[in-house]
Amino acid sequence: MATSNPPADQGATLRPAPQYSVHDKQREVLQSDARFRVCRWGRRAGKNVTGAIDVVEYVRRPWASQWGPDDPRDVLVWWVGPTYNQANKHGFEKVKSAVPDHWIESKKRTEPFAIDFANGATVEFPTFDRPESLQGEGVDRIVLDEADQMRQGIWFGDLEPMLLDTKGCALFISKPYRPRSWFHRFYDYGQSSDYPEYASWHATSADNPFLAEDPEDKRGSVPPHLFEREYLAELPDDGGQVFRDLDDKLYTGEYDVVVDQEHDPSGEFVGEVRRPPDAATRPVAIGADFARSRDYRVTIAVDAAGELAYYHRGRNESWDGIEGHIRGVYDTYGGIVLPDASRDNKIVSDLAGAGVQLEPVSFSPKTKKQLIETLATLVETGDLTVPDIDALDQLHLELRQLQEDVSDAGYTRYHAPDDGYDDSVDSFALAASALDKLTAAHQRHGDNAGDDNSGITHI
Numbered sequence: 001m002a003t004s005n006p007p008a009d010q011g012a013t014l015r016p017a018p019q020y021s022v023h024d025k026q027r028e029v030l031q032s033d034a035r036f037r038v039c040r041w042g043r044r045a046g047k048n049v050t051g052a053i054d055v056v057e058y059v060r061r062p063w064a065s066q067w068g069p070d071d072p073r074d075v076l077v078w079w080v081g082p083t084y085n086q087a088n089k090h091g092f093e094k095v096k097s098a099v100p101d102h103w104i105e106s107k108k109r110t111e112p113f114a115i116d117f118a119n120g121a122t123v124e125f126p127t128f129d130r131p132e133s134l135q136g137e138g139v140d141r142i143v144l145d146e147a148d149q150m151r152q153g154i155w156f157g158d159l160e161p162m163l164l165d166t167k168g169c170a171l172f173i174s175k176p177y178r179p180r181s182w183f184h185r186f187y188d189y190g191q192s193s194d195y196p197e198y199a200s201w202h203a204t205s206a207d208n209p210f211l212a213e214d215p216e217d218k219r220g221s222v223p224p225h226l227f228e229r230e231y232l233a234e235l236p237d238d239g240g241q242v243f244r245d246l247d248d249k250l251y252t253g254e255y256d257v258v259v260d261q262e263h264d265p266s267g268e269f270v271g272e273v274r275r276p277p278d279a280a281t282r283p284v285a286i287g288a289d290f291a292r293s294r295d296y297r298v299t300i301a302v303d304a305a306g307e308l309a310y311y312h313r314g315r316n317e318s319w320d321g322i323e324g325h326i327r328g329v330y331d332t333y334g335g336i337v338l339p340d341a342s343r344d345n346k347i348v349s350d351l352a353g354a355g356v357q358l359e360p361v362s363f364s365p366k367t368k369k370q371l372i373e374t375l376a377t378l379v380e381t382g383d384l385t386v387p388d389i390d391a392l393d394q395l396h397l398e399l400r401q402l403q404e405d406v407s408d409a410g411y412t413r414y415h416a417p418d419d420g421y422d423d424s425v426d427s428f429a430l431a432a433s434a435l436d437k438l439t440a441a442h443q444r445h446g447d448n449a450g451d452d453n454s455g456i457t458h459i
Helices: 024-031 047-060 084-097 152-163 182-190 224-230 319-333 345-353 365-380 390-401 423-432 435-449
Strands: 036-041 076-080 104-108 113-117 122-125 141-145 169-174 198-203 258-262 270-274 284-289 297-303 308-314 336-339 403-406 412-415
Touching (some): 084 122, 141 152, 152 169, 182 198, 284 435, 297 319, 297 423, 308 319, 319 336
Parallel strands (some): 036 198, 284 336
Antiparallel strands (some): 113 122, 270 308, 284 297
16 A cells, blocks of 8 residues: 555665656656556657666655555565566666665576565566466566567466465556557557556657657658557557558559560469560669469569569479579579579579579578568668559569568568468569669769660679
8 A cells, every 4th residue: 555654664775766867758657556557669768767767666665656565575576578688688787777786685697587675675587488487476566578579368377466466566568569469458448547457658769858869760761560660659550561552652663564474274473574684774683482382483683773674473383494594584684693592402503503693592580571671661762663564463462461470479470361472572572682782783883884784794
């Protein structure tokens, strides 16, 4: 129960009272005594600092809160992070650096980290990627970092029951990751008078006046869906579509192409879209995504102006046929080939042996994430164009349908829907990843040889 004065027998008093510089929304959170406080805040909005101050102030004066015990010697606080590295960096280190050394009785630097304070209170730093670490005695206060990454079962099955013994409380801090998650439901509770134990706040990166850089400067330089999540703490209304406004931002190319479409019994596009080699701004980058069982082999070339030079989608090809196809595209356009080298090392080695300039890419979730986010940025900034023709509708469809999932551990994965494809997207991302190199090579050639770019074949 909250009181204005400490208990008569409270153990050591932690003095002097720290002084903090906080912005308005941080102050609102820290002054609220709602049992469940929810912060849906963007990157650098100050959520971890808020959590650290909240821990320090509760440890220092637990009797000032209506939740949990009044005696510091009975206080156990948990800072729960996604991983030990994050719990250490954003929790343990921030709390430790926020208090004078003489406040700390001892520190445990092995996992899970812990701080024992001179007044008897203890703060521990377990993680929700290891639910087995979330077992033990009752807890009086929980700060849950990146809460929207955590499965709801861990909250209801492991963490919330910890608060029952002393009617403890919790602070949830997170960027948004998933629509319709338990975290978003709790946020909505905090916006409604029907749930008096909940309070919630939304803050963007720009709400933090202490930043040296204006977060709005990031708009356009990062993929739009990431800007909305990371800096605006919003999920797009479509639930996280990666590529949007394609007609206005990508399908704006006003140049002629030749289309050779082949018959495919499935009705999918199979065939070729090409520009004459002398119409492309050399050099070019050729992305090649090899077919996997039901998928299509796709080859896309992007030139140094960010324009589509070549697109081909094929199926049911032999490995010799695929190798011959890629060699033919390279012989026509030159430049560099960026193949998906995850499994098909023989094709890659054979191409290298034939003198094809290669930059193989081994796909992994991390590599694909980087490729897709680079592609999304280039589309958003208008650095890439393709002509608005029916033959490129398959590329449009795959870009529009690409899905983003965030795992329980916070890892982002991009993939096609269960009944769709992303071969064109992968090939496009491979080619577009070399755009900076293409531009630099073209500029060097222009400086040395005038405007004629026909001689550039290699980077």
